[in-house]
Amino acid sequence: MGALSIQASGAAREAIEQHVPALVEDKVASRIAAKDYTLWGPDAEQEAGIRLGWVEAATVSRPLVPQILKLRDELRAEGVNRVVLAGMGGSSLAPEVISNTAGVELTVLDSTDPQQVRTALAERLDETVLVVSSKSGSTVETDSQRRVFEQAFTEAGLDAAARIIVVTDPGSPMDSSAREAGYRAVFNADPNVGGRYSALTAFGLVPSGLAGVDIEALLDDAEEAAEILSDDDPDNIALALGAVLGGTDPLRDKIVIMDEGSGIVGFADWAEQLIAESTGKLGTGVLPVVVGEDAPEASFDAPDVLIVRLVSAEAELELDGNQVAVSGTLGSQLLLWEAATAVAGRLLGINPFDQPDVEAAKSAARGLLDARPETPAPQAVDQAVEIRANGEWLGTADTVEGAIRALLGTLGRDGYLSVQAYLDRFGQAELEQLRPRLAEAAQRPVTFGWGPRFLHSTGQFHKGGPTVGVYLQITGAAVEDLAIPDRPFTFGELISAQAAGDAQVLAEHGRPVLRLHLRDRQAGAAQLVQAVAALSDGKL
Structure with missing residues (x-):
C-alpha cells in the first residue's frame, strides 16, 4: 500500500x-468512511451532507478509467499528445502533482497573467487538447482560458470543438453548454466532492490520464489505503x-x-x-x-x-x-x-468543507472590473518599482528595501508574511527565492503564492483565519496584453482587478498590505531580489 x-x-x-x-472511542474514522455528516456539529451538517463523496472516490471513479484511456489513445492516434489543463485550485493542483510525480507532460494553466497565457497558447497548438475543469463552469479564470484557446484553435484552422474536453459537475451550466457546443468529451465528476478533495475524482484523473499517468494504479493504491484509514484503531x-x-x-x-x-x-x-x-x-x-x-x-x-x-x-x-x-x-x-x-x-471546531471567505475577493475584483476606477498614484517610485501601501505604517519609506522593512516591522510575534506574486509563475520563477530570504530577515514564517491561483487556496485562510498576517503583493506591467474573446476586459485588466480586489479585502480586515508594481518586469524583479537580499543580509 x-x-x-x-x-x-x-x-x-x-x-x-x-x-x-x-x-477512536468516538469511532471518527469509521464514521467518516460511512459519510456521517454529523461529525462537525449542527452548523456544518448541511454542507458536510453533500461533501463526503471523496471517502469512496477511489471506488466510484473506477468506471472513468477505460473511458479516459480510450480517449487518450484516440487523441494520440490523431497526433494530439500535448494536454493543457485550464483549472484553478483543486482542479489543477492535484493533476499537476499526479503528472509531475509520474514524469509525464501536463501544461497547467492556472493563471490570468497575459504572459503566462500567451506562452501556453504559443507551444505546439496543433498537437494540443485543452481540458477545461470547473465544478460549475462559472470560474472567471477558467472561462477566460477556454475562450482564448477556442479562438486560437479556430484561427489555426483546427476544429476547436474536437480539441476541448470538459470536466464538470452533472447538471452544471458548463455541463449543458459544453454538450450543446459539441465538445470532444464531457466528463462528470461526483457532485458530492468539494474541489480541494477532488484529487481521486474526474478532476484529478481526466487530465492526468490523458497526459499518460497510470491512473488505475493510482486508484489501486488509494483504495487499499481507504480500508486501513477507515479503521477505529489507535494506530x-x-x-x-x-x-x-x-x-x-x-x-x-x-x-x-x-x-x-x-x-x-x-x-x-x-x-x-x-x-x-x-x-x-x-x-x-x-x-x-x-x-x-x-x-x-x-x-x-x-x-x-x-x-x-x-x-x-x-x-x-x-x-x-x-x-x-x-x-x-x-x-x-x-x-x-x-x-x-x-x-x-x-x-x-470548524466545518472543513466550506470556504466562506473566498467569494469576498472575487466580488471585489468583479466590482473593480465593472467600475474601472483610476489606479491611485503610488506613494513612491524606486527605479522600476511603484510602491503603494494601506494605512500609515509605511511612514517615510520611499525605497523597495525601506518599504519591505516597514512591512516586516508590523509583524507580531505570532504573525506571518504572505508574498503574493501576480505574475508568470514559470517565466519569473526566480521570485520564489524571495521567500527564504524574507523568512531569514523576519525570523517568522513566510508563505509564497502565485496569483490568482492562491486565491483558491490560502486566500481563504488570509481572510477567515487568525488576523495576524501581513501581505506583500507583487504585480507587473504586461509587455503585451491579451484580449479575452467576447469579454469587455483583457487578461491584463482581469489579473490587475484580482490583485487590487484582494488587497482591498485584506485592507478591510485591518491588515497591512504592501503593493509593489514592477513597471518593467525583468528589471523590477531583479531590483526586488537585490533589495530583499540586502535586507536579509542585515536582518531586522
Whole structure:
C-alpha cells in the first residue's frame, strides 16, 4: 500500500497521545468512511451532507478509467499528445502533482497573467487538447482560458470543438453548454466532492490520464489505503495526522511543510490548499508554509510553529523538537491528508468543507472590473518599482528595501508574511527565492503564492483565519496584453482587478498590505531580489 507511516516528536507526539484515544472511542474514522455528516456539529451538517463523496472516490471513479484511456489513445492516434489543463485550485493542483510525480507532460494553466497565457497558447497548438475543469463552469479564470484557446484553435484552422474536453459537475451550466457546443468529451465528476478533495475524482484523473499517468494504479493504491484509514484503531495514521494538524495545545497553527525526498513532486503545494482552505475560518485554522530543504523556518523555536517532513519510506530519521515525518505513495497520501484534514476540522471546531471567505475577493475584483476606477498614484517610485501601501505604517519609506522593512516591522510575534506574486509563475520563477530570504530577515514564517491561483487556496485562510498576517503583493506591467474573446476586459485588466480586489479585502480586515508594481518586469524583479537580499543580509 505504499507503507504509510508517521513519526512524531514533541508537541506533535503529545497531540497524538491526547486526542487519538478519544477519536477512536468516538469511532471518527469509521464514521467518516460511512459519510456521517454529523461529525462537525449542527452548523456544518448541511454542507458536510453533500461533501463526503471523496471517502469512496477511489471506488466510484473506477468506471472513468477505460473511458479516459480510450480517449487518450484516440487523441494520440490523431497526433494530439500535448494536454493543457485550464483549472484553478483543486482542479489543477492535484493533476499537476499526479503528472509531475509520474514524469509525464501536463501544461497547467492556472493563471490570468497575459504572459503566462500567451506562452501556453504559443507551444505546439496543433498537437494540443485543452481540458477545461470547473465544478460549475462559472470560474472567471477558467472561462477566460477556454475562450482564448477556442479562438486560437479556430484561427489555426483546427476544429476547436474536437480539441476541448470538459470536466464538470452533472447538471452544471458548463455541463449543458459544453454538450450543446459539441465538445470532444464531457466528463462528470461526483457532485458530492468539494474541489480541494477532488484529487481521486474526474478532476484529478481526466487530465492526468490523458497526459499518460497510470491512473488505475493510482486508484489501486488509494483504495487499499481507504480500508486501513477507515479503521477505529489507535494506530490509524489519519487520526494521528489529524491530531497533529488540529490538536496541538496551544495550537501550533503554522505548519511548515518540507519535502525531504518523498518522491512526490509538489505534494506540499496540494496539501497547502487542502489544509488552508479547509481550516482557515471563524478566526482559527492552520496555515501550511511550504518551504524547501534547509529553510530558515526549520530552525525557528517558536510556540506556533510545527515542522512536517515529507520523507521516503526508506528514510532513517532522528526527530527532535516539534516535528512529524510522513511517508507513503501518492495515492495513499492523497487520501490520508484528506481524511486527516477532516479530523483536524473536528478538533478545531470548524466545518472543513466550506470556504466562506473566498467569494469576498472575487466580488471585489468583479466590482473593480465593472467600475474601472483610476489606479491611485503610488506613494513612491524606486527605479522600476511603484510602491503603494494601506494605512500609515509605511511612514517615510520611499525605497523597495525601506518599504519591505516597514512591512516586516508590523509583524507580531505570532504573525506571518504572505508574498503574493501576480505574475508568470514559470517565466519569473526566480521570485520564489524571495521567500527564504524574507523568512531569514523576519525570523517568522513566510508563505509564497502565485496569483490568482492562491486565491483558491490560502486566500481563504488570509481572510477567515487568525488576523495576524501581513501581505506583500507583487504585480507587473504586461509587455503585451491579451484580449479575452467576447469579454469587455483583457487578461491584463482581469489579473490587475484580482490583485487590487484582494488587497482591498485584506485592507478591510485591518491588515497591512504592501503593493509593489514592477513597471518593467525583468528589471523590477531583479531590483526586488537585490533589495530583499540586502535586507536579509542585515536582518531586522
